[in-house]
Amino acid sequence: MEKRAQARFVRISARKARVVIDLIRGRKVDAALDALRYTNRSATAPIARLLKSAVANMKNADASLDERSLLVKGCWVDQGPAIKRWRPRAYGRATNLRKGTSHINLILSDEVK
Numbered sequence: 001m002e003k004r005a006q007a008r009f010v011r012i013s014a015r016k017a018r019v020v021i022d023l024i025r026g027r028k029v030d031a032a033l034d035a036l037r038y039t040n041r042s043a044t045a046p047i048a049r050l051l052k053s054a055v056a057n058m059k060n061a062d063a064s065l066d067e068r069s070l071l072v073k074g075c076w077v078d079q080g081p082a083i084k085r086w087r088p089r090a091y092g093r094a095t096n097l098r099k100g101t102s103h104i105n106l107i108l109s110d111e112v113k
Helices: 014-024 029-037 044-061
Strands: 002-010 070-079 083-088 094-099 102-110
Touching: 002 044, 014 029, 014 044, 014 070, 014 102, 029 044, 029 070, 044 070, 044 102
Parallel strands: none
Antiparallel strands: 002 102, 070 102, 083 094
């Protein structure tokens, strides 16, 4: 059985989130949570929250499921729309700031080998 969870419009750039998401791809859930716990990146908090949400989705579908047997089968980060802001500059001018957002997707599977 597979379950999918996604977090959309997360206020972190996709480039920074991909570094963290590469750490958990293909791991078991408890190993992935441990890797996120000891990684000092700002993207770890929303990704850990999404991983816990995916585990809750699996538990909701099948209450007798063992959480230790779950595997992060797939995960990817897509770029979301940019939040447009501006910054004042010299001589009364302004420059654009594009603050990135991302869509994080995660697929969990129970290990059947």
